[in-house]
Amino acid sequence: MPPPPDCGHRTKRVHSSYLRFPADLPTVGRRAELALRVRRFFCTTAACSRRTFAEQVQGLTCRHSRVTERLRHATGAIGLALADRAGARLAQIMGIVTSRTTLLRRVMDLPDSTASEPRAVGEDDFALRRGHVYGTVVIDAETHQVLDLLPERDAATLAPWLKAHPGIEAICRDRSGAYADAAATAAPQAVQVADRFRLWQNLATAVEKAVAAHRTCLRHSQPASPEPEPEWETSAGEPPGEKAEEDDPTGKFAERARAHHALVHELLDQGMCMRHIARHLGWGRHTVQRYARAARWRDMSRTASANSPANSTRSSPTWHNDGPNLMEK
Incomplete structure (x- = not known):
């Protein structure tokens, strides 16, 4: 029934x-x-x-x-x-x-959800037709739910809405003067705050203005001088560090060069080629060549290794007059 x-x-x-x-x-x-x-x-x-x-x-x-x-x-x-x-x-x-x-x-x-009285709200404008028609969206800052959509983005439209919700304690807004006037008039008890996006935007604007005001100082500033390269990594045109090595034979360079030189020559004596040594140690091939071609660890400068007698007697190829075959001394 x-x-x-x-x-x-x-x-x-x-x-x-x-x-x-x-x-x-x-x-x-x-x-x-x-x-x-x-x-x-x-x-x-x-x-x-x-x-x-x-x-x-x-x-x-x-x-x-x-x-x-x-x-x-x-x-x-x-x-x-x-x-x-x-x-x-x-x-x-x-x-x-x-x-x-x-x-x-x-x-x-679907039925509209019943929203409780908001304590903190966020206000921002949105475009109904970009460049022509704008409105205001009001969002609950705690639940991130849209509370209302207003047809305009001026103080006269927002102020009545704020008056109808006297329990608002904080208003998160943008830098619009209309929203500031509406909040100060209709919700004087609420604290006006800026969100993180507005803070970053303000900071970026301030930095941009500061850099633009001091651009002449940046233009005439001297470039930072590059750090000097290690003695054994100097270019071929620079003099070898023989004097520095003799003055400080127990320094960091001496210890590192002596250990690396002995390691490379030990692997060469075991029959390993330079390519395998470089792959085994994780070094560059030219670095292994400089250690291999140096008769002693003090000859690790590129100029010294290029002019070293050991370099010319170890692997320098020459042509003999009696034939076209490439021979090694």
Whole structure:
């Protein structure tokens, strides 16, 4: 004995029955459709404007709907998460037959959530038509939910909204003077703050102005002198560091050069070639060559190694007059 939707009085008089086929959630990837035998009843209340009405299954169907309630909730959740086209593609993969416009209708049919009185709000402008029409968006700074959309971005539009919410304690706004006037007039109890983006923007603007004001100082500043290279890494045109090595034979260079020189010559005596030594030690091939061609560790300067007698007697090729073969001394 269902009650009619208008008067609420229950009745037992059956008018007729018919079949309904509401679409339901898919089962194992296939579309599901229910077959419901629905009865139509007479309303016996004389004052009721509705003479007949159809019964509804609580939690399953509703009036003028061709889908079940659980399918309606599912499509509404997909529409909220992915909007129209992406949501329609996901629904097709799940086996739900729908379109992007249907998803948008499901989203618009959802009831508005009840928002509590905000304590901290954020205000900023947004473009309805870029360069021509702008509005103001008000966001709850704690829950990050949109509270309201205002048609203009001036103080006259924002001030009434702030007056209607006296519990606001903090207002996060941009550098607009209209928003500052509205906050000072309509919400004097609230503290006006700037968000992180505005702080970085202010800092970048201040640095840019400071650099532009002192650009002449930067133009005439002397470039920093490069650090001197180590003695054994000097170019071929620089004199060798023989005097420095003799003055300080126990320094850092001497210890490093002596150890590396002995290591390279030890590997050469074991029959390893320079390429394998470089790969084994993780050094450059030319670095290994300088150690290998130096008869002693004091000859590690490039000039000394290039002019060293050991270099010419170790691996310098010459041509003999008696033939075109390349021979080594």
